[in-house]
Amino acid sequence: xxxxxxxxxxxxxxxxxxxxxxxxxxxxxxxxxxxxxxxxxxxxxxxxxxxxxxxxxxxxxxxxxxxxxxxxxxxxxxxxxxxxxxxxxxxxxxxxxxxxxxxxxxxxxxxxxxxxxxxxxxxxxxxxxxxxxxxxxxxxxxxxxxxxxxxxxxxxxxxxxxxxxxxxxxxxxxxxxxxxxxxxxxxxxxxxxxxxxxxxxxxxxxxxxxxxxxxxxxxxxxxxxxxxxxxxxxxxxxxxxxxxxxxxxxxxxxxxxxxxxxxxxxxxxxxxxxxxxxxxxxxxxxxxxxxxxxxxxxxxxxxxxxxxxxxxxxxxxxxxxxxxxxxxxxxxxxxxxxxxxxxxxxxxxxxxxxxxxxxxxxxxxxxxxxxxxxxxxxxxxxxx
Numbered sequence: 052x053x054x055x056x057x058x059x060x061x062x063x064x065x066x067x068x069x070x071x072x073x074x075x076x077x078x079x080x081x082x083x084x085x086x087x088x089x090x091x092x093x094x095x096x097x098x099x100x101x102x103x104x105x106x107x108x109x110x111x112x113x114x115x116x117x118x119x120x121x122x123x124x125x126x127x128x129x130x131x132x133x134x135x136x137x138x139x140x141x142x143x144x145x146x147x148x149x150x151x152x153x154x155x156x157x158x159x160x161x162x163x164x165x166x167x168x169x170x171x172x173x174x175x176x177x178x179x180x181x182x183x184x185x186x187x188x189x190x191x192x193x194x195x196x197x198x199x200x201x202x203x204x205x206x207x208x209x210x211x212x213x214x215x216x217x218x219x220x221x222x223x224x225x226x227x228x229x230x231x232x233x234x235x236x237x238x239x240x241x242x243x244x245x246x247x248x249x250x251x252x253x254x255x256x257x258x259x260x261x262x263x264x265x266x267x268x269x270x271x272x273x274x275x276x277x278x279x280x281x282x283x284x285x286x287x288x289x290x291x292x293x294x295x296x297x298x299x300x301x302x303x304x305x306x307x308x309x310x311x312x313x314x315x316x317x318x319x320x321x322x323x324x325x326x327x328x329x330x331x332x333x334x335x336x337x338x339x340x341x342x343x344x345x346x347x348x349x350x351x352x353x354x355x356x357x358x359x360x361x362x363x364x365x366x367x368x369x370x371x372x373x374x375x376x377x378x379x380x381x382x383x384x385x386x387x388x389x390x391x392x393x394x395x396x397x398x399x400x401x402x403x404x405x406x407x408x409x410x411x412x413x414x415x416x417x418x419x420x421x422x423x424x425x426x427x428x429x430x431x432x433x434x435x
Contacts, residue, residue: 075108078145079176081329082112082136085304086153086182087220088211090115093152093296093304096311097322103312104326112139116158121206121214125154125226129161136162141174148177148241148329152304153262153295154220156183156244157230163240164233177241177329181304181321182259182295185234185244186266186349186426187222187391195221223349223381223389231428234269237286243328244269244286245321247293247303248341257345257424259303261295265347265426272420272427276435280420289338291320343424344369348392350405352380354433358409360390367401368421370394386434399423409433 081101085093091113098111114135116128141147151159159178166172184191195202195217198210202218219226237244246267247259257264268288273281294300303321310317314326324334352358359378364371372393380388394403405417413433421427 079105079109080141080145080147081109082114082149084114084151084155084158086155087118087216095305096308097306099311100306100314104314119211119213123213124215125157125219126161128158129165132158132162133165146176147174150179152181153183156180160230160233163236167236175240178237179325179328180244182247182262182267184220184262184266185269187227188220188262188266190261191217191220222391225383228351237269241331242286243334244288245324246290248290249294250292255341257343259293259295260299263345264290264343264424265345268425271425272422274429276430276432287335289335291339293321344395346394346421346423346425348419348421348427350390350429352388352407352431352433353386354388354409356409356411358388358407358433361406362392363404365401365403367398368394368396368403396423407431407433
């Protein structure tokens with residue numbers, strides 16, 4: 052009898068992994084997507100930590116794409132992601148989750164847009180973004196202007212960033228305008244967006260040193276051409292003390308070697324938030340409140356010829372800054388122009404006055420709602 056007990060114990064130890072695997076109702080396929088000019092190394096030891104936490108019930112896939120190719124767009128990368136996921140041969144009963152850094156979140160959003168009507172969409176579970184510039188980033192414009200002479204040259208041999216990648220992430224781009232229309236899809240998933248801020252001895256920067264909080268937060272205010280307003284607040288968002296990449300400090304996507312055995316037990320607050328969200332626990336309690344003051348307005352103007360924009364600050368607005376000299380707008384495509392305005396407010400919510408004119412004498416004056424920590428989108432038809 053004693054020998055039989057020992058034999059049974061040995062069988063359980065030897066086949067333990069198989070027994071657990073068979074007990075998994077479904078496999079969680081977790082896809083890691085890096086940002087611009089990066090690779091899977093941006094996540095550090097996240098892959099091993101996730102696999103340890105799910106104890107055989109998850110497969111972690113590292114998706115890499117042709118970042119740096121001057122001809123490739125975010126939508127091209129989402130096509131590659133589609134092909135990658137198809138190649139995984141995921142079973143119908145299994146689930147798919149995404150953890151994405153920076154531009155990776157835009158690639159993921161473009162993928163959602165692409166497959167929203169497919170049966171596969173119902174297999175998606177979690178969508179977690181880390182420092183994703185949903186509404187743009189100033190550094191993208193700086194990079195394009197410096198490395199591609201303001202977009203005048205098609206290719207750069209010295210740039211680690213692709214030209215169209217940078218253009219897609221500039222404030223007021225056609226890419227961001229299209230993707231903004233797909234943000235509602237995030238409400239259908241177990242979504243968490245994480246933005247970073249930076250502490251200094253003399254205060255706090257409302258950004259992870261690359262992407263500001265108002266851009267990492269997918270929630271936004273939308274003003275339609277008829278003047279109706281929608282203030283979006285339904286997508287879970289938290290801000291944590293983290294920097295965009297490890298070289299700048301506490302990398303928002305980087306999991307240290309000491310955490311490779313478990314995200315749940317890791318002291319890294321970003322790791323804690325990810326671990327909770329993946330199993331359906333509300334991670335918003337991890338949020339660190341800071342006194343946000345900054346906001347941004349992205350204007351998209353339909354006009355027969357190039358309009359110019361003047362913004363007027365109110366008594367509640369500390370600062371207003373235009374995206375270009377002489378109040379000029381940027382041409383997005385035929386008869387559509389964009390303008391981005393940055394500001395700071397002493398109140399959480401307020402309004403600014405915006406005057407839009409073109410050379411044909413068309414004129415509109417708008418009252419635009421703004422909120423600290425958020426981006427406002429305004430669609431204007433100057434020809435109507």
